[in-house]
Amino acid sequence: MNTEDFAIKLSQHRTTEGFTFDCQRITGEVEVLQVEINGFDGFPVFITQTQFQIICIIYLWTEDEIRADRRTEMLEMMLDTSISIPLSSYARVGDRYVLFGALSVSSELDKVVEEVVMLNENAVDVVSAMEDFLK
Amino acid sequence: MSGDKKRAGMNILDKIIQVIRDDSRALSEAVMDSTGNKIYEKQIEVAKVNLSSAKHAISDALAKESQCSRKVKLMKSQVDEHEQRIIKALSQNDEILAFDLATEMVELEQDLAAEAGILKSHELHLGHLTRQMENAERSLKELERQVAMVQTTADIQKATEVITKNFNQADSKMLSAKRSLERIRRKQQSLDEQYEVDDAMVNERKPVLTEKHQNEVSEQVTEDAADVLKRIIDKE
Numbered sequence: 001m002n003t004e005d006f007a008i009k010l011s012q013h014r015t016t017e018g019f020t021f022d023c024q025r026i027t028g029e030v031e032v033l034q035v036e037i038n039g040f041d042g043f044p045v046f047i048t049q050t051q052f053q054i055i056c057i058i059y060l061w062t063e064d065e066i067r068a069d070r071r072t073e074m075l076e077m078m079l080d081t082s083i084s085i086p087l088s089s090y091a092r093v094g095d096r097y098v099l100f101g102a103l104s105v106s107s108e109l110d111k112v113v114e115e116v117v118m119l120n121e122n123a124v125d126v127v128s129a130m131e132d133f134l135k
Numbered sequence: 136m137s138g139d140k141k142r143a144g145m146n147i148l149d150k151i152i153q154v155i156r157d158d159s160r161a162l163s164e165a166v167m168d169s170t171g172n173k174i175y176e177k178q179i180e181v182a183k184v185n186l187s188s189a190k191h192a193i194s195d196a197l198a199k200e201s202q203c204s205r206k207v208k209l210m211k212s213q214v215d216e217h218e219q220r221i222i223k224a225l226s227q228n229d230e231i232l233a234f235d236l237a238t239e240m241v242e243l244e245q246d247l248a249a250e251a252g253i254l255k256s257h258e259l260h261l262g263h264l265t266r267q268m269e270n271a272e273r274s275l276k277e278l279e280r281q282v283a284m285v286q287t288t289a290d291i292q293k294a295t296e297v298i299t300k301n302f303n304q305a306d307s308k309m310l311s312a313k314r315s316l317e318r319i320r321r322k323q324q325s326l327d328e329q330y331e332v333d334d335a336m337v338n339e340r341k342p343v344l345t346e347k348h349q350n351e352v353s354e355q356v357t358e359d360a361a362d363v364l365k366r367i368i369d370k371e
Contacts, residue, residue: 028297030290041319043312048294050287057291059298060312093295127316134313 001109003031003049009109010035010116019117035116042120047112054103056115058123063095065134074133081129087115088122099123147281151288175282182275189268196264200257207254210247217243 001009007023010033014020019037026032026046033047043058066074078090078097088101099122101115217240224233 026297026301028293028300030293030297032294032297034298041322043315046294046298048290050283050290052283053287055287055291055294057294058312062311065311065313093291096295096299123312124316124319127312131313131316 003033003047006047006109006112007033010113013109013113015113015117017117021113021116037117037120040117040120043123045116045119047116049105052105054105054107054112055100056103056112056119057093057098057100058119060090060097060099060123060127061134062097067133067135070133074130077130077133081126085122085126087118099126147284151285175278179275179279179282182271182278186268186271186275189264189271193261193264193268196257196261200254200261203250203254203257207247207250210243210250214240214243214247 003025007025010021011023019039022036022038024034026034030048035045035047036042046057046059048055048057082090085099088099091098091100099119101119103111103115217236221233221236221240224230224236
């Protein structure tokens with residue numbers, strides 16, 4: 001399934017909890033799908049597809065937003081908590097810290113939906129837990 | 136995991152980290168040539184074609200080996216048969232026949248030894264080809280995994296460029312999770328305040344509503360009872 005197929009299917013999908021999805025395609029050198037959950041105050045999730053993986057990303061903060069005196073503490077906390085966060089991991093892309101989930105490229109829609117919802121819930125927890133490290 | 140693989144794994148990650156730190160665009164260049172063709176994909180395609188011909192060679196060698204193995208089996212049974220015939224001739228004191236058969240058996244045994252030698256060399260060749268194919272298969276998988284790592288890193292960087300460019304044009308605050316969290320909290324707080332106001336209003340109205348409701352219920356019951364009586368009287 002490519003990003004267009006995901007956009008169509010996600011837009012028509014309704015979860016058992018009543019969540020629906022707003023999808024917007026961002027065109028460029030790489031196809032990206034921006035997904036927001038209706039009925040859930042969260043973060044936009046960006047979905048992109050590589051050769052073997054579907055990667056769902058939430059952008060957390062940039063290097064500039066981190067309090068310099070607490071940066072090491074923040075990085076340690078990220079390492080310590082990463083394994084506890086279900087289906088998501090931390091990463092850094094350029095100067096941006098992200099929370100992401102990677103799925104097999106052959107994953108069905110329900111797995112992507114699960115990832116998008118859980119990534120959002122995880123991101124709310126992560127940002128709440130780490131906001132003291134940010135300016 | 137073998138030591139070689141460990142080293143290879145560290146190597147590709149080292150390279151990725153080095154390129155990320157030096158020049159992120161070089162990542163794309165590492166997997167794409169100037170015309171945008173995927174360099175490693177070509178190499179992988181060539182490796183796959185080579186693997187496929189190696190598999191053909193193995194199936195040919197397997198056919199020869201099994202043909203040779205059947206021949207050796209047949210010759211062994213001929214030798215066994217000759218031996219039985221010699222034993223029989225000797226038991227019948229027919230030394231001349233026994234000697235003739237023994238002479239034939241020498242030739243048979245020589246042929247069997249030669250054929251067994253050929254079979255051994257087929258087996259060795261087949262083993263060698265199989266190990267070569269397995270090694271090639273492993274190398275191909277490793278190459279594909281490494282290319283996927285580099286390609287994924289490059290793709291995610293490109294996707295981030297596309298996203299940030301898009302948000303710089305619209306609303307860059309959208310990409311700050313802290314601001315989003317503040318927005319979520321503000322919204323949640325105003326919802327909580329609204330709920331408190333609603334609860335307070337409901338509580339204020341509660342006694343009035345209960346009294347009114349009770350009156351309405353008893354009026355309704357009286358009306359219904361009158362209907363029931365009327366229905367029974369009408370029936371009679």
